Amino acid sequence: MAASSSNTTVLLLLIIATSASLLSLAAGRDFSIVGYSSSDLTSTDKLVDLFESWMERHSRIYETIEEKLLRFEIFKDNLFHIDDTNKKAANYWLGLNEFADLTHEEFKNNYLSLKPVNTRRDTVNDSSSSSLSTVEIRSNIPKAVDWRKKGAVTPVKNQGSCGSCWALSTIAAIEGINQIVTGNLTALSEQELIDCDTSYNNGCNGGLMDYAFAYIASTGGLHKEEDYPYIMEEGTCEMTKADAKVVTISGYKDVPANNEQSLLKALANQPLSVAIDASGRDFQFYSGGVFDGHCGTSLDHGVAAVGYGSGEKGLDYVIVKNSWGPKWGEKGFIRMKRNTNKPERMCGLYKMASYPTKSK
Structure with a gap:
């Protein structure tokens, strides 16, 4: 106990003594692509410097010095993991993003919230099962598709600490098909789903995209985001915020599980809602490249597939739109390797995909 207390005191004094001068340096720090340089790992002084710079960059303020010391230790552990991974990984890299002061357990508890079920078709009525797809499925799909370039993808959003990935995944797919059919890219309300779709989904405590598609088809559509803005927490359902719903869908369809050709055919037509296993530690700090790191297939996060190439x-990949803000990954997106030896592909990407249908 005495040795531990002495070490804590020394570190505390070090941080206090250097904070003022380091804060003045932080704003002008020249960050590398991953947010640190090799020299930052060489001494406690440099690590403290880097931590202060990171705090300034991400507007992080801690209420007590004890909390700051705890977060510094977590930050160091994450930094060493990032650096070690970057020395080994060939096709992707990690960086010091806004999640660098969170343990991996904290990160998973706050940001992974998908609630999958054993079989979607037994528990959700697929109201579009007998309808034609919005666009006739191509037999010969293009070599590459990027719905961002076709104007069917809204800017990346940030779910915050609300476990609403299922809602943002659903909305991204509907925004996409609505633009394809009508020519109008309209940002829609995730908050409406969080507040009002409560029969099967659980707001900030998770949900499932198929449930949300069924809800939207049965209730007549969704408001614009500007009419029912996102507040990063559960609110009271206000179905009468606007006089009319602006976007409707006919229903939804499930993509056959673990079938690459079916998924790419569907993705060639429109953005998809997909579920992935994002519980691997590298996902927390992904910064760029084609991700082919370690991950499982226990689905825990809802995202949107918006292209492939x-x-x-x-390396063949699927372009995925995430909901952790534009500072994560490649401006909020991740390229995930798609040709692997597993039928469910990287991080279970092919296990559970679906898409909304919309009549012209």
């Missing part, structure tokens, strides 16, 4: 090294 091939990288400079010949």
Whole structure:
């Protein structure tokens, strides 16, 4: 106990003594692509410098010095993991993003909230099962598709600490098909789903995209985001915020599980809601490249697939829109390797995909 107390005191004095001068340096710090340089790992002084700079960059303020010391230790552990991974990974890299002061357990508890079920078709009525797809499925799909370039993807949103990934995934797919059918890219309300779709989904405590599609089809549509803005927490359902719903869907369809050709055919037509396993530690700090790191297939996060293609090294990938803000990954997106030896593909990407249908 005495040795531990002495070490804590020394570190505390070090931080207090250097904080004022380091804060003045933080704003002008020249960050590398991953947010640190090799020299930052060489001494406690440099680590404290880096931590203060990171705090300034991400507007992080801690209420007590004890909390600051705790977060500094977590920050160091994450930094060493990032650096070690970057020395080994060939196709992607990690960086010091806004999650660098969270343990991986804290991160998972706050940001992973998908609530999958054993079988969607037994528990959700697929109201579009007998309808035609919005656009006739192509037999020969393009080599690459990017719905961002086609104007069917809204800017990346940030779910915050609300476990609403299922709602943002649902909305991204509906925004996409609405633009394809009507020509209008309209940001829609995730908050309406969080507040009002409560029969099967659980607001900030998780949900499932198929449930949300069924709800929207049965209730007549969704408000614009500007009419029912996102507040990063559960609110009271206000179905009468606007006089009319602005976007409707006919229903939804499920993509056959673990079938790459079916998924790519569907994705060639429109953005998809997909579920992935994002519980791997590298996901927390993904910064760029084609991700082919360690991950499982226990689905815990809802995202949107918005395209596919091939990288400079010949790596085939799916373009995924995440909901952790534009500072994460490649401006909020991640490219996930799609040609692997597992039928469910990288992080279970092919296990549970679906898309809304919309009549012209």
